[in-house]
Each structure stands twice: as structure tokens, then as C-alpha cells.
Amino acid sequence: xxxxxxxxxxxxxxxxxxxxxxxxxxxxxxxxxxxxxxxxxxxxxxxxxxxxxxxxxxxxxxxxxxxxxxxxxxxxxxxxxxxxxxxxxxxxxxxxxxxxxxxxxxxxxxxxxxxxxxxxxxxxxxxxxxxxxxxxxxxxxxxxxxxxxxxxxxxxxxxxxxxxxxxxxxxxxxxxxxxxxxxxxxxxxxxxxxxxxxxxxxxxxxxxxxxxxxxxxxxxxxxxxxxxxxxxxxxxxxxxxxxxxxxxxxxxxxxxxxxxxxxxxxxxxxxxxxxxxxxxxxxxxxxxxxxxxxxxxxxxxxxxxxxxxxxxxxxxxxxxxxxxxxxxxxxxxxxxxxxxx
Amino acid sequence: xxxxxxxxxxxxxxxxxxxxxxxxxxxxxxxxxxxxxxxxxxxxxxxxxxxxxxxxxxxxxxxxxxxxxxxxxxxxxxxxxxxxxxxxxxxxxxxxxxxxxxxxxxxxxxxxxxxxxxxxxxxxxxxxxxxxxxxxxxxxxxxxxxxxxxxxxxxxxxxxxxxxxxxxxxxxxxxxxxxxxxxxxxxxxxxxxxxxxxxxxxxxxxxxxxxxxxxxxxxxxxxxxxxxxxxxxxxxxxxxxxxxxxxxxxxxxxxxxxxxxxxxxxxxxxxxxxxxxxxxxxxxxxxxxxxxxxxxxxxxxxxxxxxxxxxxxxxxxxxxxxxxxxxxxxxxxxxxxxxxx
DNA sequence: GCGGTCATCCAAAGCGCTTTCAATTATGTA
DNA sequence: TACATAATTGAAAGCGCTTTGGATGACCGC
Numbered sequence: 001x002x003x004x005x006x007x008x009x010x011x012x013x014x015x016x017x018x019x020x021x022x023x024x025x026x027x028x029x030x031x032x033x034x035x036x037x038x039x040x041x042x043x044x045x046x047x048x049x050x051x052x053x054x055x056x057x058x059x060x061x062x063x064x065x066x067x068x069x070x071x072x073x074x075x076x077x078x079x080x081x082x083x084x085x086x087x088x089x090x091x092x093x094x095x096x097x098x099x100x101x102x103x104x105x106x107x108x109x110x111x112x113x114x115x116x117x118x119x120x121x122x123x124x125x126x127x128x129x130x131x132x133x134x135x136x137x138x139x140x141x142x143x144x145x146x147x148x149x150x151x152x153x154x155x156x157x158x159x160x161x162x163x164x165x166x167x168x169x170x171x172x173x174x175x176x177x178x179x180x181x182x183x184x185x186x187x188x189x190x191x192x193x194x195x196x197x198x199x200x201x202x203x204x205x206x207x208x209x210x211x212x213x214x215x216x217x218x219x220x221x222x223x224x225x226x227x228x229x230x231x232x233x234x235x236x237x238x239x240x241x242x243x244x245x246x247x248x249x250x251x252x253x254x255x256x257x258x259x260x261x262x263x264x265x266x267x268x269x270x271x272x273x274x275x276x277x278x279x280x281x282x283x284x285x286x287x288x289x290x291x292x293x294x295x296x297x298x299x300x301x302x303x304x305x306x307x308x309x310x311x312x313x314x315x316x317x318x319x320x321x322x323x324x325x326x327x328x329x330x331x332x333x334x335x336x337x338x339x340x341x
Numbered sequence: 342x343x344x345x346x347x348x349x350x351x352x353x354x355x356x357x358x359x360x361x362x363x364x365x366x367x368x369x370x371x372x373x374x375x376x377x378x379x380x381x382x383x384x385x386x387x388x389x390x391x392x393x394x395x396x397x398x399x400x401x402x403x404x405x406x407x408x409x410x411x412x413x414x415x416x417x418x419x420x421x422x423x424x425x426x427x428x429x430x431x432x433x434x435x436x437x438x439x440x441x442x443x444x445x446x447x448x449x450x451x452x453x454x455x456x457x458x459x460x461x462x463x464x465x466x467x468x469x470x471x472x473x474x475x476x477x478x479x480x481x482x483x484x485x486x487x488x489x490x491x492x493x494x495x496x497x498x499x500x501x502x503x504x505x506x507x508x509x510x511x512x513x514x515x516x517x518x519x520x521x522x523x524x525x526x527x528x529x530x531x532x533x534x535x536x537x538x539x540x541x542x543x544x545x546x547x548x549x550x551x552x553x554x555x556x557x558x559x560x561x562x563x564x565x566x567x568x569x570x571x572x573x574x575x576x577x578x579x580x581x582x583x584x585x586x587x588x589x590x591x592x593x594x595x596x597x598x599x600x601x602x603x604x605x606x607x608x609x610x611x612x613x614x615x616x617x618x619x620x621x622x623x624x625x626x627x628x629x630x631x632x633x634x635x636x637x638x639x640x641x642x643x644x645x646x647x648x649x650x651x652x653x654x655x656x657x658x659x660x661x662x663x664x665x666x667x668x669x670x671x672x673x674x675x676x677x678x679x680x681x682x
Numbered sequence: 683g684c685g686g687t688c689a690t691c692c693a694a695a696g697c698g699c700t701t702t703c704a705a706t707t708a709t710g711t712a
Numbered sequence: 713t714a715c716a717t718a719a720t721t722g723a724a725a726g727c728g729c730t731t732t733g734g735a736t737g738a739c740c741g742c
Contacts, residue, residue, distance in 0.1 A: 002727095002728055002729085003728060003729060003730095004728075004729095012691080012692090013691065013692045013693075014692090014693095014728090014729080014730090015691070015692055015693080015694095015730085015731080016690080016691055016692070018729070018730060018731085019691090019730090019731095022730085026689070026690065026691085027689095027690070027691080028689080028690060028691085031690080031691090045452075045455055045456070046728080046729070047394070047457050047727085047728050047729070048456045048457045048458050049390050049393040049394040049399070049457050049458075049727085049728080049729090050394050050697090050727070050728035050729040050730090051728080051729055051730080052390040052697095052729090053388070053390040053391050053394050053697045053698065053699085053727090053728080053729070053730095054696085054697055054728080054729040054730040054731085055697090055729080055730065055731095056697080058390070060437070065422075065423075065426050067423055067426040067427050067430060073419050073420050073422070073423030073621060073640070074419075075416055075419060075622055077419060078414050078415075078416060078418060078419025078422070079414050081406070081414070081419070081438075082406075082408050082414030084440075085406050085408040085438070085440030086408050086440065088440050089408060089439075089440040089441060089442065094437055094438055094439045094440070094453075094458070095436075095437070095438045095440075096401070096435055096436070096437055096438075097422075097426070097435055097436045097437075097438060098430075098435045099425075099426030099427065099429050099430040099435070099436075100430060101430065111386075112435075114386050115386070115389050116388050116389045116390050116698095117389050117390075117435070223621065223622070224622065224624075224627060225624075225627070228627075250622060253622075254627070257627065257629065260629065280414060280564065281416055281564070281565065281591060281622065281623075282622075283565075283566075286565060286566070286569075286595070286598065288598065288601065299414070343697095343698055343699085344698060344699060344700095345698075345699095353721080353722090354721065354722045354723075355698090355699080355700090355722090355723095356700085356701080356721070356722055356723080356724095357720080357721055357722075359699070359700060359701085360700090360701095360721090363700085367719070367720065367721085368719095368720070368721080369719080369720060369721090372720080372721085387698080387699070388697085388698050388699070390697085390698080390699090391697070391698035391699040391700090391727090392698080392699055392700080393699090393727095394697085394698080394699070394700095394727045394728065394729085395698080395699040395700040395701085395726085395727055396699080396700065396701095396727085397727080457728095
């Protein structure tokens, strides 16, 4: 069933039927009713491809999913997607996901954008001086970035959390508890959030005249294995750190395993604060020693970004171009006073 | 830049350019070279919407993502998606993800299929007597199902793992170790895999004249919390089970927490075998007591399903309609001889 | 009774591509 | 040399929808 058939069935022109369907005012209410009724009976659905060709609108937002044979799928990604989805479903939008090799993201993003398959794109895993920004700006397609790009002019639409503030506050808490030997277990160094978190830690330490040694910093993929390795390394240092800042509860998972294996007690010998993206799988309160965390829901960020993207496409009101969310610092049992030497 | 402009630029007809681009044989090689060169220089990309309208092919596969405000995002889903993506990227396919309320999946699937946005669909989280099967069959669109539907005629294309066999074998192993009191921690009862796994356990037990009490079975969402709750319940039974079969490493996470909290030792007081979907986040060998598991990679299943789907759309050779993968039973430290009474 | 305003509706022109049917030229064959 | 055959290329007809630019009456005020 297509428009032509439907209009013939009704004895109307395609024009009128199309207008009735799309809520144009210049069609008689009685006629509109008749059309709507016929749609119900026949189960007519407009062909999206044709609609898109005619209007240029696709009703979908696009994103690039980094993936490769060896590439670990990222829980964070799934959680974010769930947030996007939650909002998209309310507006009858869908996503187009373009899987791409992580090395090929710029090109993949461009392909996606000019494919005509999407009305807007969303970009995550921002890096310092991210090359995608220039590309996005040249594209004249709505976009929102999750995170920011350190070193780039902040003149693009983004939603980010205050990573620096979060880790600054967390570090201050540990300082107040008397800790003096710190270590930071971070995400890959080229990623924006990792840069800012490190800066947060460093500036809080600097206020007390402390510094973060190179050996007390790890930058790695946020997997539990890397957490284990990093922590094992920290624990073997001559001046073993007593305060650990950790960029993810996933890293914390491995880190705590290392702590246990070393026969140390979390919250007593070692204090640890992790950033919590509110992954359903990894609740900080469910760790054997509940984790002190800086919290910000990744899923909520997904919802918000979808809102902004879809809103922009639909020309529904203006949206703030830049949003910076504060995180919460939630104290649980994994932090305690620095052990007496 | 569109086809018309490109063809004018080249002094050729749209027909010839189109054919050159799509690899038709009836175009002179020299001409084809010239066209390809021009494409490079101009950066021309065919408009997908137009292509789709003309051919009816979309170059994408669709799937429904269950999601809702309260709905927990599922790690299993993300992992599967990664597998699909890995294969899709090789063929320049993308996905269209339609987020939908879990109660609305049949309708969402239908909408997706007839939207014209996808060439094939994929369906997961199969249930007993799944109503989506009838719908899919009526659709005349290629599809592959992950899992099967207990109680339905197996005349649809699927990829499944031998859930019954896996849990049968696991149960037998525990029987051989001398266990006699069993419990099963399963996924939601309406899901096909849960039904089959339960049957596997029951039939292995039956061979020894044993049965699985109603109280020794839990059917719940596969989250660590549910694992904790279920295990706490099991541990309070008068005849406490010593052998636990567990449908997911995620459930096991919570279950083991309960075991530890009760002061029991895994692998000694309690033996546990979990099914391992090979989630990067949850490696059985990284548990404090490494887990004995039945293993089958969810990601590999994703890759394979994408292969079949894309292959079918591209008319690339015939594919087996039904595949049943065996699982591996890998013994680690979480299983041991039944404790002496 | 006439120009003017509304309220409705329609014919037809795209949107950018693929594909059928035909035309044109080059190549071989008798 | 004349004719069948193969190799290339094009014109034009869709694919199913939206939208522009009129029609066609009905209704009004003068």
C-alpha cells in the first residue's frame, strides 16, 4: 500500500492525503478523519526512504561505534546507548550505528554524516585536540559532543561532567584524611577526561605542596585487568601509596583484587575513590568493601544528549550549547584515615 | 554533488556513471577508470535515500533494543552488538536500532521491518512460544533469531547454543563429584534459554533419581543483586544445597558475595558452575576463586549472525538455516568434591 | 452582480538514484 | 561488401513521497 493507492481508494489526490497525514491546516477536518480512518484500516505506512528523499530528513541520529576484532566492547558504551535509546523511543527516532575501526573514526564519522542517513550525529570518547571537531563544524549538521576536547576552543556544543572538579574534590577528601602518598589509575592518556582528571588531582595536591610522581600514575584501557596490573605495580613501589584515585569502577574491580591478593585491607591500609558511571552491573555499594565514589550517571547523559539532538532537529526550542554537570562525591567504606606509619 | 552533476562533468549519461560505479560489466574499462577518478576528485557520494528508494535495499540490518526508563541496560546486549558490528563494518553495513519498550517488542519489530530502513532483522531474547516468530515469517524479509523458541516448530533460521546440553554436562560433573543437593539460579522463566537450561539440569538429575525442588530454583533478571538474593535464599534452606548452577557470570557475582558473607568457601563448602558468555568485564578466571564455567562467546555469535544476515541480503551463497553451537565445560577452582556431611 | 477572500483540493514538478529498452558504433563473418 | 553480433552508451521511466503554484467554488460586502 502506498500513497497513490491510498489516495485512489479515497478518491482524493496524493497531495491532500499527504497533507492530512502530516497535520497541515488546509485540509478539511472531515477529510482528515476519513484519511486517518483509512490508514487504520489499510495499515498504510509511508515509505521512509521516499519521505527522506523528498524532505531530506531521516528521523534518526547517528553515531560511530568503535569496534574491531580485538577491540573490547565497552560497558560504558552500552550504558550510554541505553540512555540515548530511552529518549529516542519517545520521539520515534532511531539510531544508525556505524561500526568503525577505532583508527578510522574521523572518516567513518564523515561517511555517516554525509550518507544522508542521519539528521544529527553524536560523538564520544573525545580526545585532546580532537580532529573530529573541525570536521563536525564543517558539516552543517547538528551534533553534540559527549565530553570536551582539551586544547580546542570550547565553541562546540557539548555535554560534559566536571572531571577536574570531581577528582579535585576526591583528592581533597583524601588529603583531609591525612593521606600523603597518592596514585592515580586513569584512562588512556589521550582521552580528554583522563587529562582533566589528572589535572584535578595534581592541582589539589599542589595546594599542599605535594606532587604526583610519574610512577604513581597509570594510563590504560579501563578494564579490570589493567586495574589489577596497575595496582600491583603501585603496591611494589618503595613508598607505597595509601590513597588511590581511580577513573572507573571497572578499574577498581581489578585494583581491589590486587589489594586483596597482597593481603591488604581496603579502607584501612589503602583508601580508594573511584569514578562511578552508575553502571548497573557494578554498583559501588555492592563491592565487598563499599566504594567511595564520584558519581555521575552515564545513562542520564545519554538521555540528555538525545534530547538536545532530537530537539534541535525538530526545531523545538533552543538548547544550551554547553553543559557541565557536577558530580557527587559519595563517601563509603573504601576510604579511611591514612594508616599510621 | 549528485549523479547528474557528476555525469555532466564527465560528459556521460547518468546511466553510464551509475553502472560504472556499481560494477556493471557493460561499461568500458577506460570509462570506468575515468568515473572512479572523478569520484575521488569530487568526493561524490551517492545519496543513500535515493539509492534505497530506487533499489529497495538499505544496506543495513535492524534490531530492536529493549529499553525503558527503569530498564537495566544489559551487558550481554552490548557484547552481542559488538560482534554484529565487527562483521558489519567489513561489509559497509550499518545497524538501525529501534529502541522499544520491552512490552512493545512485537509492534516495534514490525514497525522496524516495514519502515523500509532495513534489509534484514535480527531478534534476540527469545521466549517460549514467541509471538514474534509468526510475525517474522509473514514478513518476507530475511531474519535470523538468536536462540530458539521452546514450543514452536523449529522451522525458522536461528543460531543457538546447546543450553540443555551445557547444563546437563555441568550437572553431571557435579554429580560425579558427589553432590546431591542442587540449586539452579536461572534467567527469567519465560526466556527460552532458561527453559532449556532447567531441562538440562533436571534430566541429568533424573538419571540419578534426583529432583530439583521448587525452592531450589530461582528465575530472575540476570543481575548481581538477584544473584545475591537468590543465593541468600538458598543458603537459608534447611537442606542447604552444595552445588549451584548459575545462568550467568553476572548472577555468579552476586551469588559469590552471598557465599562470602555467609562465611562459606567457594569450591569447598559450595561448588558453583556458571554459564560464561565471555564478557570482557567478567572473566571467570579473574574471580577470587576462579569459576568453573560452560562457555560460549556471545560476541562470536554476533559475528556469525551478522555474516548470515548480510550474506543473505547480498545473495552470497546459501547459509545453514539452523545452527546449534556446543559449549565448552571448563573446570576451575569453584567446583570441588561434595563436602562430607 | 462583481471583484475579493477563504477554504479546499489537485496536477505536476521534483528529490537522486537504478534499470529497461533502444540506439549507436565497432568487430567479425560469409 | 553486406549483414549478423558484440560492445558501449543514452533517454526516459520509475521508486513513493512532499510541496509549489494554481484551480474551484462558496461566501462577503458594496
